[in-house]
Amino acid sequence: MKNFSEIKVGDKTEFEVQIDESIHKNFSSISGDKSPIHLDDDFSSKTKFGKKIGYAFLLTSFLSRLYGEYLPGGSSICVKQESNFIKPFFIGDTIKIKAEVFNKIESTKFVEIKSEMYRNQEECIFKGKGIVQVLFEKNE
Amino acid sequence: MENLKEIVSRVLEVKDVENISREKTEEWDSFNHLMLVSEIEKNLGIKFTIEEVEKIKNYENLKNIVSKK
Numbered sequence: 001m002k003n004f005s006e007i008k009v010g011d012k013t014e015f016e017v018q019i020d021e022s023i024h025k026n027f028s029s030i031s032g033d034k035s036p037i038h039l040d041d042d043f044s045s046k047t048k049f050g051k052k053i054g055y056a057f058l059l060t061s062f063l064s065r066l067y068g069e070y071l072p073g074g075s076s077i078c079v080k081q082e083s084n085f086i087k088p089f090f091i092g093d094t095i096k097i098k099a100e101v102f103n104k105i106e107s108t109k110f111v112e113i114k115s116e117m118y119r120n121q122e123e124c125i126f127k128g129k130g131i132v133q134v135l136f137e138k139n140e
Numbered sequence: 141m142e143n144l145k146e147i148v149s150r151v152l153e154v155k156d157v158e159n160i161s162r163e164k165t166e167e168w169d170s171f172n173h174l175m176l177v178s179e180i181e182k183n184l185g186i187k188f189t190i191e192e193v194e195k196i197k198n199y200e201n202l203k204n205i206v207s208k209k
Contacts, residue, residue, distance in 0.1 A: 105178045107188040
């Protein structure tokens with residue numbers, strides 16, 4: 001777990017998540033979103049996407065993992081998040097989440113982090129900026 | 141570049157900033173207080189101490205603290 005002073009502008013991380021049926025169905029259950037564009041093969045085959053699309057807000061759930069586990073990790077809370085869902089993703093895709101610290105504000109212990117997500121190593125599907133507040137100081 | 145008044149107006153979503161205070165202005169809650177401080181630091185290129193952040197009670201006194209930077 002890093003405290004505020006140990007976090008540096010330019011700190012980076014990345015990790016991958018495989019989108020399988022289980023994750024897709026679990027998110028449907030948690031969110032309560034039963035839209036046919038996500039769950040009905042016949043319906044979604046007639047849309048411009050041609051098949052069921054993944055849940056946009058499933059992507060933001062990976063930001064929870066990002067902030068809580070990797071960057072900065074540990075005792076931080078997200079206080080603001082901007083999210084741009086650029087392109088769809090699908091069951092079976094591998095999503096790579098990349099993030100970097102681009103600003104720190106000492107007086108409020110805010111850390112600003114930009115994030116991008118790519119499907120199958122190539123296509124950028126998400127861009128976001130978030131602010132997390134680091135609560136933990138080792139000398140407190 | 142935004143000036144102080146414009147930043148306060150944008151972050152707190154109030155039009156008339158001259159007479160606002162943390163006590164009287166509903167929009168100026170503890171969360172927006174931190175957002176306001178961070179936006180002022182970023183946009184005006186100044187830094188507050190933790191003591192100054194706690195001292196800010198209204199627009200007038202915020203303006204005084206900023207003017208001394």
